[in-house]
Amino acid sequence: MxxxxxxxxxxxxxxxxxxxxxxxxxxxxxxxxxxxxxxxxxxxxxxxxxxxxxxxxxxxxxxxxxxxxxxxxxxxxxxxxxxxxxxxxxxxxxxxxxxxxxxxxxxxxxxxxxxxxxxxxxxxxxxxxxxxxxxxxxxxxxxxxxxxxxxxxxxxxxxxxxxxxxxxxxxxxxxxxxxxxxxxxxxxxxxxxxxxxxxxxxxxxxxxxxxxxxxxxxxxxxNHRSMENSLLEFKEIIQQTLKRQGNVIIPSFAIERTQEVLVLLKQMFLANELPRCKVFVDSPMAIRATRIYNQYHAELNATAQNLLATDGSIFDFPYLEYTLTGAESMQINEHESGCIIIAGSGMCTGGRILHHFKHRLWDERNSVLFVGYQAQGSLGRLLVDGAEEVHIYHEKIKVGAKISMINGFSxxxxxxxxxxxxxxxxxxxxxxxxxxxxxxxxxxxxxxxxxxxxxxxxxxxxxxxxx
Ligand SMILES: [Zn+2]
The missing domain is CATH 3.60.15.10 (Ribonuclease Z/Hydroxyacylglutathione hydrolase-like)
Structure with missing residues (x-):
């Protein structure tokens, strides 16, 4: 044999x-x-x-x-x-x-x-x-x-x-x-x-x-939680935060999750469900990945194809800005309120998300919206588990922002x-x-x-x- x-x-x-x-x-x-x-x-x-x-x-x-x-x-x-x-x-x-x-x-x-x-x-x-x-x-x-x-x-x-x-x-x-x-x-x-x-x-x-x-x-x-509940939760957190003059920070993986979040925000925009705001994709890796998703759009599902056919793009909408350089990223800080910031790393172990946390985590008007798995030991997991303060760049930061975790987007x-x-x-x-x-x-x-x-x-x- x-x-x-x-x-x-x-x-x-x-x-x-x-x-x-x-x-x-x-x-x-x-x-x-x-x-x-x-x-x-x-x-x-x-x-x-x-x-x-x-x-x-x-x-x-x-x-x-x-x-x-x-x-x-x-x-x-x-x-x-x-x-x-x-x-x-x-x-x-x-x-x-x-x-x-x-x-x-x-x-x-x-x-x-x-x-x-x-x-x-x-x-x-x-x-x-x-x-x-x-x-x-x-x-x-x-x-x-x-x-x-x-x-x-x-x-x-x-x-x-x-x-x-x-x-x-x-x-x-x-x-x-x-x-x-x-x-x-x-x-x-x-x-x-x-x-x-x-x-x-x-x-x-x-x-x-x-x-x-x-x-x-x-x-x-x-079995995952139902997608419908997750979508409702996602919309609600964004709408409520923007209504109280806060900002929504979304720690997101560069590949797949960021593109999914963009499609959801775009759908909200098209349905008049997204209050006037600025949406930043503040991750060079996510920006590069989104370009590749655009390039191979034919492999995506009917939702993506419909957006492309009816609106001319899958991910873009008027509120959206891609901030590639460090200088562009720092300029986001100048917006006191009304922003949705999507940044990496997805589990908050490094990357630009940390500087957004340092700048905004203490403020009770803001929300941090987790849309992916947070491994034990990561900063993301600490926040999801209810930490009242965290250390970022050796500085103690109070967690004032509302922390939410959406489980249905696996x-x-x-x-x-x-x-x-x-x-x-x-x-x-x-x-x-x-x-x-x-x-x-x-x-x-x-x-x-x-x-x-x-x-x-x-x-x-x-x-x-x-x-
Ligand atoms: Zn994988």
Whole structure:
């Protein structure tokens, strides 16, 4: 028997560091994603991969989030010279994401060295994980673009098919098909799956056949709150804050969430539901991402297409300003009231959002409107959990603004949507859970076993799975 091992070197019993290695016996060695470990993950991205990057022939990329692409420059730096295959939109977004990531890594490294020096010690870090030059080297490799639903040949009798995963622009589930003892086999990597009623993304495309399915389980244990309630809440907070002469600060992820928020604000504007105000997108990364969303608008859902057809643009409306430079960003401070400020980072761990907090968090007229997940330990989480004061740039700031959290805007499918996507397979043999916290995976495993009657395994780090 010639069987094929798959090993996961990330996103095993955790949500970050996606990296799955499929070693075909008589074919190429394929890596699916190469993401960064983030936010207190047990593994560090500085640790060795667990395989030799020079042995990898092909890198398939599901989507441009950092936890799926953030170690690609390290892979290249350590000897990967193979082919990269992904969608065009993912490649463009990935460039924005990796350049931003390298810049942060270089800055963090410089800060750590400076601090160590002041303590009279040697810095434990010898170099950043990667630099801007390492990122540029990624884009010099042989890159091939995948079209949704069209198989790409990887080698003789081995192919990969990308299907729209509906998670963020360009995102894909990837089916790798090959022969074992002349029998066709296929392994499907779900990537991150979007919700079936996304604000601007199309629903995930169904896949027909999998001998093994590697599926994400981020929200495997729960169903999201209804979108209608979330939309009502979103409108109400904005209208009430502007009515009391306050400002609304929206910490937002640059990719997907910012574009969704813009569409919601534009819809409010068109329906005369948005009081006169100024809306700022105050994040260079979000501005670049929005340009890419515009460029690939044909991949977005009917809501986006209708806006484009009837109003000439998907995201723009008269109140909206993009503030790219630092000087433009500082000028926002001059507006005493009546602003909606969308800025990053999404969890308030850095970026321009901090200077807006410093300037406006104390003022009771203002609102901070969270529209995405806030990880334990982040400033965003502290605020959501009700902190009465926080420290920003070493200064104590009173939390006077009204803090709200809207839970319904997830870019991930919930349990019922994941089960529904799986139920559309014509043939589905074994299910392997990746990309989820242990408690959520345990609940998801039971749901799949009882509702779909499938064999489910929770993948451990580096464990060899034979298909
Ligand atoms: Zn993602």
């Amino acid at each position: 010639t069987m094929t091992p798959i090993q996961s070197f990330g996103a095993a019993e955790t949500v970050t560091g996606s990296c799955h290695f499929l070693q075909l016996r008589q074919g190429p060695k394929i890596l699916v994603d190469c993401g960064l470990f983030q936010g207190g993950a047990e593994k560090s991205s500085f640790e060795p991969f667990g395989f030799n990057p020079q042995d990898v022939d092909i890198l398939l990329i599901t989507h441009a989030h950092l936890d799926h692409v953030g170690r690609v420059p390290k892979l290249v730096k350590e000897g990967f010279k193979g082919r990269i295959i992904t969608t065009r939109a993912t490649l463009d977004l990935m460039e924005v994401v990796l350049l931003d990531s390298a810049k942060i890594m270089e800055e963090d490294f410089a800060t750590q060295r400076k601090k160590a020096k002041r303590r009279g010690e040697e810095s434990t870090l010898k170099e950043p994980l990667y630099t801007l030059d390492d990122v540029k080297a990624v884009f010099d490799l042989n890159i091939q673009f995948a079209q949704y639903d069209t198989p790409i040949s990887l080698a003789k009798e081995v192919s990969a098919t990308f299907r729209n995963a509906g998670h963020i622009l360009g995102s894909a589930s990837i089916q790798v098909s090959f022969l074992v003892d002349n029998q066709p086999k296929s392994v499907v990597f779900s990537g991150d799956l979007g919700s079936s009623n996304g604000l601007i993304m199309q629903p995930p495309t169904a896949v027909a056949q999998a001998d093994a399915l590697y599926i994400e389980s981020t929200y495997g244990d729960r 870019a991930h499918a919930d349990q019922s949507e994941l089960l529904n996507w799986m139920s559309q397979f014509n043939q589905l043999d074994k299910v392997f859970l990746i990309h989820g916290e242990p408690d959520k995976q345990a609940a998801f495993k039971i749901a799949i076993e009882t509702q779909l009657n499938k064999t489910v395994h929770i993948v451990q780090y580096a464990e060899e799975i034979w298909v």
